[in-house]
Amino acid sequence: MNRSTIDLWVGVFVAAGLAALLFLALKVGNLASFSTSQAYQVYAKFANIGGLKVRAPIKSAGVVVGRVADIRFDNESYEAIVAMNLDAAYQFPRDTTAKILTSGLLGEQYVGLEAGGDGVMLKSGDRLRLTQSAVVLENLISQFLFSKAAEGKDAPKDAAK
């Protein structure tokens, strides 16, 4: 095997290896899908975020418009503060509502935005005033059971009357 053949093959090998890395970064990973450089950050307070994670999608009308940047706990109001990076291409009114929703029955949780009617748009650093917390299954079930129990108490009274 002469030198130039070895050099050629090593060149091919290194190029293929770097191409594989690039493939992993671009096609498998999310390098190109959403750049945070042209994004603006807004905040929202939630009484309960359920299982929301950092990097969870933010959707409006089902379209991904941003990602959750940070989740903190507010020591004063005892609420969760969620920082959201929104793509600068999408502008929302100032009275937009943020809800924590679940995709499907067992799916991941995401933040859903519903645009309001205000003429002034959100800008970086603003806070969303209208929020709706995640649905906690235990609370839902206990509410359901309580209402069932209340119905059961009322029913005989009605019959007696």
Next chain:
Amino acid sequence: MILGNLVAALRARLEALGGTVTSAVWRLGFAARFLAYLVMHSGTAFRRFRLTTAEIYFAGVLSLIIILVSGLFVGMVLALQGYTTLQRYGAAESLGVLVALSLVRELGPVVAGLLFASRAGSAITAEIGLMKTTEQLSAMEMMAVDPIARVVAPRFWGGVISMPLLAALFSAMGVFGGYLIGVQLIGVDAGAFWSQMQAAVDLREDILNGVIKSVVFGIAVTWISVFEGYDAPPTAEGVSRATTRTVVTSSLAILALDFILTALMFTGGNGK
């Protein structure tokens, strides 16, 4: 009398235990000094880069076939196995996530590392061991050529450069194999396959950590290989033992390091 025998036997056992531990620690220290000396005398390997190029050819290019074929088949098997489990929960679209995450985080670096240890590591040990046995290394020293700088360092750097590239090729090939089986054969939606994969695989968290793993495995395997070769007793039996030990020690080192790295990378912080 009986008590005296008992004490003597106990003493012999303890001495044997102490001797084993001392020689193991001494060998570890010798290996560490060997690595330090090797890194400090790597100038030749980079100034005359052609020496290292030849070793990249030997360790990397010649390992390509086994790495690519194994990667393809591992990806295809992952897709088949993953599909049967996922479709039971109606989550067959997540097949791309399963294949990509298991390859990029774990299987790529680990399986490529194991293959690299048995394909290239054993050959490096045998080569250096045989050079020592046939007194080529001593002959170099006689000619005032440092055998570590001339023979060992290019092999070390060749392996360290090759290993991450091989692991990346393994992962990429595995994802392609998963795509072949999942999308082309079984019929999972191609859009869901790629988009869910892209949504779940993070560049820094998953891909970069996988690359870091492969670099660490590359250093560990090549270090063990060159050290075992250099330290091999200069006999036919010694070289064969050293070659076996390279494969066994490297494989165990890869698995142990993988556990430590995974624990550090993916469960650190607040349990995310």
